[in-house]
Amino acid sequence: MNVQIMLVDSLTELPSSYRNENLFSFGKTLLIHKENEAYLYLGTDKARITMEDIRYLGGETRRQIEKWNVKYAILDSKSLINITHQMKEEEVVVCFLEGWYLAGYKFNKYKRKNVTTLEPKLKLNNKSYHDCRKLALIRSNATNIARDLCNEPANKLTPKIFVKRLKEMFQDTKVEVEIIDIHGLKEAGFHAVHAVGKGSGSLPYVALLRLNSEVGDPTALIGKGVTFDSGGINAKTGKDIGEMKMDMGGAAAVTGAVKLLADLNYQGNLLAIIPLVVNVAGKDAYLPSDVITYKNGLTVEVGNTDAEGRLILADAILHATASNAKHIIDIATLTGSIGHALGLKKAGIFCNDEDWLWGLKELGESSGDYVWPMPLVDAYQSLLESDTADLNNMSSSIYGGSITAAMFLKNFVLDDCRWIHIDMANTVRPWKEEGYYPAGASGFGVRLLAEIVQCERISDVIC
Known part of the structure; x- marks a missing residue:
C-alpha cells in the first residue's frame, strides 16, 4: 500500500x-x-x-x-x-x-x-533532494552510533570492547585513534582514570581521537565513559541500576560527534578525549578517603566513589590543556541532581563565560539537543573543602549537586581557556517515546557538539 x-x-x-x-x-x-x-x-x-x-x-x-x-x-x-x-x-x-x-x-x-x-x-x-537525503543520513547515522553504544549491555561494551569499536569505526577515515591502556595511564597523566578503573576485571583505557590535528590549536571534546557504574564502594541502591550501562552517554555523544564531523569533512583541529572505566567494588577498588594526586599537583580526597565521573573528567581536562586546547567542551551523565532541577527534556549547560550561555541554548534548540543555562557559583567552592587534600570530590551539602560537580571541574580549567560543561544525565534517554525517539537511548549530544564545533569561530555562539 x-x-x-x-x-x-x-x-x-x-x-x-x-x-x-x-x-x-x-x-x-x-x-x-x-x-x-x-x-x-x-x-x-x-x-x-x-x-x-x-x-x-x-x-x-x-x-x-x-x-x-x-x-x-x-x-x-x-x-x-x-x-x-x-x-x-x-x-x-x-x-x-x-x-x-x-x-x-x-x-x-x-x-x-x-x-x-x-x-x-x-x-x-517535487525534487529528488539527493544532497538533502545524504546530509540527513549522515546526521541520523551519527546519532544512531551514540544510541547503539548506550543501548549495549554492560557485558557487551566493556572499555576494551569500546576501544575496539572505535578503531573499527574510524579505520578508513581521517580520524586518528590512539589508545592508552592501564600500563600507560599514569605516565600519560591519567591518574584518576587508573584509580577508578583498577577495581574492575575490565581494565580502564583512554581513547584519543584526532581530526585534522595539524591546523592550529585544537578544540577538545571530552566524554565521560563509565561503561557501567555500580557506585563502587559507595554502592548504588536504586532499583533501576541496569540503567547504569548508559553512564557512558557522554563518551557515546563525543564518538558520534567526531564521526559526524569527519563525514562532513570538518576542517578544524579537533581532539576528543574519552576516558573509559567500569566503576565497581572489586578487590583493587579505590576507597573513600583515598587521595588522588593529579598531573598538575592538585590533590583530591575521595569523599564518595560514586562521584567517579568528575574524577576522570578532570584527568581529561588536564590532558586537553597540555595539548594546547583553548576551547574545551565536556559532556557527561554526571549528576542525578540535574534532573531534579530541569526535568527530563533539557540538559544543564555551564560555561566559564556566561555571555555564551544563551547562544549555546539556541544551538540546542536548533539541533534538537535541548540545554538550559546553569550557573557556576564561586561561593560553593567552600563545599568542596577537604581536611586531608586540596579538594573533596563530594560536596558537603545535599543541595545544588549539579553546580558543585561543575565547580569541582572548574578547578582544573585554566583561566584563559573557554570551557563548556554539559550535564546530560537526565537526557540520555528520551523523555517520551514520540516523534523520532524510539525506545532506548536518545543519542543526546551528538548534534549539539557538532553544531558548537562547526561555528566559524567557537565564540560565534554568543548571541
Whole structure:
C-alpha cells in the first residue's frame, strides 16, 4: 500500500466527515482510505514551526506509517516548505528526513526472534533532494552510533570492547585513534582514570581521537565513559541500576560527534578525549578517603566513589590543556541532581563565560539537543573543602549537586581557556517515546557538539 502524506493546519483541509478540532493539532495523524488510495493527514497547526518541529513531524510520520506496513509514502515537499517561515527549503527537507531516518532506529540485536517490519520508502514528489537525503543520513547515522553504544549491555561494551569499536569505526577515515591502556595511564597523566578503573576485571583505557590535528590549536571534546557504574564502594541502591550501562552517554555523544564531523569533512583541529572505566567494588577498588594526586599537583580526597565521573573528567581536562586546547567542551551523565532541577527534556549547560550561555541554548534548540543555562557559583567552592587534600570530590551539602560537580571541574580549567560543561544525565534517554525517539537511548549530544564545533569561530555562539 502507498500513502500520500497531507499536511493540514485547519479543519477545512480535512474531509468533511472527519472535521474534529483535535485532528489537525500539531503532530496528530489520521489515516483515511479512499478506494485504492490511502492518505495520511498530519496536523501542523502551531504558531511558529521550528527546525525541531519539522524533525518531530518526520519522525511521527515514520512511526505511524510503520504501523500500517506501508511500502511507499509520498510527500509533497512544497506543502512541507509552505508551513515554515524564515527557513531555507533545503534546511526544511533535511530536518524532515532526519526525523524520518531517526524514527526508524531499533535496537533488537539480542532478541532471538526479531519483530521485522517493512522498511518504508519516502518519496518527495517535487525534487529528488539527493544532497538533502545524504546530509540527513549522515546526521541520523551519527546519532544512531551514540544510541547503539548506550543501548549495549554492560557485558557487551566493556572499555576494551569500546576501544575496539572505535578503531573499527574510524579505520578508513581521517580520524586518528590512539589508545592508552592501564600500563600507560599514569605516565600519560591519567591518574584518576587508573584509580577508578583498577577495581574492575575490565581494565580502564583512554581513547584519543584526532581530526585534522595539524591546523592550529585544537578544540577538545571530552566524554565521560563509565561503561557501567555500580557506585563502587559507595554502592548504588536504586532499583533501576541496569540503567547504569548508559553512564557512558557522554563518551557515546563525543564518538558520534567526531564521526559526524569527519563525514562532513570538518576542517578544524579537533581532539576528543574519552576516558573509559567500569566503576565497581572489586578487590583493587579505590576507597573513600583515598587521595588522588593529579598531573598538575592538585590533590583530591575521595569523599564518595560514586562521584567517579568528575574524577576522570578532570584527568581529561588536564590532558586537553597540555595539548594546547583553548576551547574545551565536556559532556557527561554526571549528576542525578540535574534532573531534579530541569526535568527530563533539557540538559544543564555551564560555561566559564556566561555571555555564551544563551547562544549555546539556541544551538540546542536548533539541533534538537535541548540545554538550559546553569550557573557556576564561586561561593560553593567552600563545599568542596577537604581536611586531608586540596579538594573533596563530594560536596558537603545535599543541595545544588549539579553546580558543585561543575565547580569541582572548574578547578582544573585554566583561566584563559573557554570551557563548556554539559550535564546530560537526565537526557540520555528520551523523555517520551514520540516523534523520532524510539525506545532506548536518545543519542543526546551528538548534534549539539557538532553544531558548537562547526561555528566559524567557537565564540560565534554568543548571541
